Amino acid sequence: MRTLNLGILAHVDAGKTSLTERLLFDTGAIDRLGSVDSGNTQTDSLELERQRGITIAASVVSFRLGDLVVNLIDTPGHPDFIAEVERVLQSLDAAVVVVSAVEGVQAQTRVLVRALRRLGVPFLFFVNKIDRLGARPAEVVEEIASQLSVRPVIMSAAVEAGSRHARAEPNDFAQEPHFSALSEALAANDEALLDDYVLAPERLTVERLRKALATQLAEGLLHPVYCGIAMTGVGVPGLITAIETLLPAKAPAPDAPVEGRIFKIERGWGGEKLAFLNLTSGTVAMRDYLVLPGGAAKVTSIQLFDQGRLEKVDQVTAGRIAKVGGLAHARIGDWIGVGGKRAGAFHFAPPTLETLVRPRRPSDNTALWLALQQLAEQDPFINLRTSDDASEMFVSLYGEVQKEVIEATLSADFGLEAHFEQSTVICVERPLGTGTGIEILFREPNPFLATVGLRIEPRPAAAGNSFALEVDVGQMPASFYRAVEEAVAETLKAGLFGWQVIDCHVAMTAARQTSPASTAVDFRRLTPLVLAEALSSAGTVVCEPIDSFRLEAPASVLTAIHTLLAKSGASTTDSIIEGGVARLAGTIASANVQGVQRQLPGLTSGAGVLENSFDHYAPIAGTQPSRPRLGANPFDRANYLRSLR
Structure with missing residues (x-):
C-alpha cells in the first residue's frame, strides 16, 4: 500500500474547500456533494466555519485511488490563520496550490509557495473558477511563472474561459505542439533527455516524458498546472490522475519502530485531549505506551481517517493519520518514538499583534484564563501571557479576523463573554553587542547554591536563538544544564524593554555545584539574574x-x-x-x-x-518603546528575589 499526505493550499476564496469536496465526491469517498455556501462540506465542520464560509482550522479526510491512500489536509486560506498551515506543512508529502483564474496570484499564494520551496515539498497548481466573468487562465499562468519564480508546465487548456460554457481540455502530449513543449521543458533539467531530443528524437516516448515529469516534480524543478472548476468538477479528473501518477507517494513500513509527529491538538466532547498523529513508521495499537518529549503515555483511543469518515479502530499503521487519545502531555510539534525529535524551525513569521482580554463579568476571570489556556494549547502562536494573579491576559494575533474568531469561540464553546482591547503591535529586541554575566557559588550577593556564567551575542537577522555549553558537561547532572537552558529560553521572552529577545546566541561559560546541597531549582532561579546582567551589558535595540x-x-x-x-x-x-x-x-x-x-x-x-x-x-530610532512585564523582573534584583520568596 502506498500513502500520500496531500495538502490543499490557497489564498482565501480561491476555491480550496470546494476542490477538497469535489475530490472526495469524485473518488467515491462521499456520496453527497456539499458546498461552502450551504455550510455542509466535510472539512469545514466547525460552526464558525459554516457561518463565515471560510476555513479556520486544518481538517483531515482520506480517500483511495487504487493502491494509493491519500490523506487530504484542507488548510485555512485567510492569513490570520497561517499558524494552522504552519503545523501542517512538515507532515506533507506534496501539495496542490489552488489559484483563482480571476484574482490570480495573491499575497497568501506567494507566502505559501515560498514555504513549500523552503521545505522541499513538491507541489502542482490548479487554476480554479475558469467559468467566472473575468477569468484569465493564460495570464494567471504567466503570473505564476513571474511572481512565484517557478517553472509551470501547462497540463490542460481552458476553452471559452469566462463563460458558463468554460471547459478544460487536457493536453495530448502524444501530439504537437504539446510533445515538443513538454520535451523542451524537461530537457532543461535533464542532459540525457536533451541529447535525445536533439540527436535521437525517436527515443522519446510519452511514457518516458511522464516519468521524467514525475521525477522533476518531486525534485521541485517543474510544477504542472491544471485548470478547471472545482464546483462543477470540470478539469478535476486530470488533477486526480496527476495525484495518483505524478506526486511522490511513500511505501511506509508498519513493522519498523514507531515514529510519527503530532501536528494538531483538539479537545473531545468530554474535554479529553486528542492528538492528530501522522504516523510515519511502525504500528500503534490500543493500550500501547508512546514515548513523547513530555514522557511516556498510554493510548486510550484511536480514530482513523479513512474514506471520508472518522472510524474507531484498535490500531493504526504507518502512513496513516489518526486522532489518538490518552496523550495528556502531548504538544503540537512533538515527535513520538525513541528518536525523540523536536519540531523544526517555523516557516512563517510569528504574530505581530497583541490584545488584552478581559471577562465582561469579573467573576469569570478564572474561567477565562482556563479557556484561553486551552485555546493556546491548540494554537501555540496565541502565546498567552498572564500576570502572576491572572488579572491581565494577553493573546497574540495575526489579524482582526482571528480576534473575532477567538471571541466567538469563547462565547460558543465556553459560554464566556470577553472584551478585547484595541490591538497593538508586538515589537522585539535584538542585542547590540556581546555581554557577559556571572554569579559565583558562596560569593555575595548570590543567594543560590550554584555558579552560572553566561555570554550573549547577536546572530544574523532571522537566524533565531541558540544555546551552547562551553563548560565541562561531566561535572554536574544533565538536569542542571537543562534547567539553565530552559530558564534562558523563558527569560529571553522579556528583555530590557519587556519585548522578546530574538536572533541571539547564549553560551554557558561557568558552572559549579556543591554536592549534595545544590538542586536544579538553584540553577533555574539563578539563571535569569545572570542573563539579565549579560543583556544589560550587551544592550538591546527595540525593532x-x-x-x-x-x-x-x-x-x-x-x-x-x-x-x-x-x-x-x-x-x-x-x-x-x-x-x-x-x-x-x-x-x-x-x-x-x-x-x-x-x-x-x-x-x-x-x-x-x-x-x-x-x-x-x-x-526603532529614538525613544525605545517598552512593554509592561507580567511576571518576576530579573532586571530588578530586589523585586525578583522578593517574588521568589
Missing part, C-alpha cells in the same frame, strides 16, 4: 515589524495614493501603470497598515486593493 505590500488602484488616483503612503511612512520600491491601473509595491511599518486599509476605499471609490505580509524587523 518593529515591517510588512511588504502590493497595492492596486486606478491610475487616476495615483497622486493621492502616493500621498497616503508617504504620510504612513511607506517606502515604494516598484510602480507600474498598465491599462489604467497602477500597481505599487514596497514596505510599510505593520503599525500603519490598518490606517492605509481604512482610507484606501474612500480614495479609490472601493477599487483599491492592498495585500500585505510580514517581511522583517527594523530598529
Whole structure:
C-alpha cells in the first residue's frame, strides 16, 4: 500500500474547500456533494466555519485511488490563520496550490509557495473558477511563472474561459505542439533527455516524458498546472490522475519502530485531549505506551481517517493519520518514538499583534484564563501571557479576523463573554553587542547554591536563538544544564524593554555545584539574574515589524495614493501603470497598515486593493518603546528575589 499526505493550499476564496469536496465526491469517498455556501462540506465542520464560509482550522479526510491512500489536509486560506498551515506543512508529502483564474496570484499564494520551496515539498497548481466573468487562465499562468519564480508546465487548456460554457481540455502530449513543449521543458533539467531530443528524437516516448515529469516534480524543478472548476468538477479528473501518477507517494513500513509527529491538538466532547498523529513508521495499537518529549503515555483511543469518515479502530499503521487519545502531555510539534525529535524551525513569521482580554463579568476571570489556556494549547502562536494573579491576559494575533474568531469561540464553546482591547503591535529586541554575566557559588550577593556564567551575542537577522555549553558537561547532572537552558529560553521572552529577545546566541561559560546541597531549582532561579546582567551589558535595540505590500488602484488616483503612503511612512520600491491601473509595491511599518486599509476605499471609490505580509524587523530610532512585564523582573534584583520568596 502506498500513502500520500496531500495538502490543499490557497489564498482565501480561491476555491480550496470546494476542490477538497469535489475530490472526495469524485473518488467515491462521499456520496453527497456539499458546498461552502450551504455550510455542509466535510472539512469545514466547525460552526464558525459554516457561518463565515471560510476555513479556520486544518481538517483531515482520506480517500483511495487504487493502491494509493491519500490523506487530504484542507488548510485555512485567510492569513490570520497561517499558524494552522504552519503545523501542517512538515507532515506533507506534496501539495496542490489552488489559484483563482480571476484574482490570480495573491499575497497568501506567494507566502505559501515560498514555504513549500523552503521545505522541499513538491507541489502542482490548479487554476480554479475558469467559468467566472473575468477569468484569465493564460495570464494567471504567466503570473505564476513571474511572481512565484517557478517553472509551470501547462497540463490542460481552458476553452471559452469566462463563460458558463468554460471547459478544460487536457493536453495530448502524444501530439504537437504539446510533445515538443513538454520535451523542451524537461530537457532543461535533464542532459540525457536533451541529447535525445536533439540527436535521437525517436527515443522519446510519452511514457518516458511522464516519468521524467514525475521525477522533476518531486525534485521541485517543474510544477504542472491544471485548470478547471472545482464546483462543477470540470478539469478535476486530470488533477486526480496527476495525484495518483505524478506526486511522490511513500511505501511506509508498519513493522519498523514507531515514529510519527503530532501536528494538531483538539479537545473531545468530554474535554479529553486528542492528538492528530501522522504516523510515519511502525504500528500503534490500543493500550500501547508512546514515548513523547513530555514522557511516556498510554493510548486510550484511536480514530482513523479513512474514506471520508472518522472510524474507531484498535490500531493504526504507518502512513496513516489518526486522532489518538490518552496523550495528556502531548504538544503540537512533538515527535513520538525513541528518536525523540523536536519540531523544526517555523516557516512563517510569528504574530505581530497583541490584545488584552478581559471577562465582561469579573467573576469569570478564572474561567477565562482556563479557556484561553486551552485555546493556546491548540494554537501555540496565541502565546498567552498572564500576570502572576491572572488579572491581565494577553493573546497574540495575526489579524482582526482571528480576534473575532477567538471571541466567538469563547462565547460558543465556553459560554464566556470577553472584551478585547484595541490591538497593538508586538515589537522585539535584538542585542547590540556581546555581554557577559556571572554569579559565583558562596560569593555575595548570590543567594543560590550554584555558579552560572553566561555570554550573549547577536546572530544574523532571522537566524533565531541558540544555546551552547562551553563548560565541562561531566561535572554536574544533565538536569542542571537543562534547567539553565530552559530558564534562558523563558527569560529571553522579556528583555530590557519587556519585548522578546530574538536572533541571539547564549553560551554557558561557568558552572559549579556543591554536592549534595545544590538542586536544579538553584540553577533555574539563578539563571535569569545572570542573563539579565549579560543583556544589560550587551544592550538591546527595540525593532518593529515591517510588512511588504502590493497595492492596486486606478491610475487616476495615483497622486493621492502616493500621498497616503508617504504620510504612513511607506517606502515604494516598484510602480507600474498598465491599462489604467497602477500597481505599487514596497514596505510599510505593520503599525500603519490598518490606517492605509481604512482610507484606501474612500480614495479609490472601493477599487483599491492592498495585500500585505510580514517581511522583517527594523530598529526603532529614538525613544525605545517598552512593554509592561507580567511576571518576576530579573532586571530588578530586589523585586525578583522578593517574588521568589
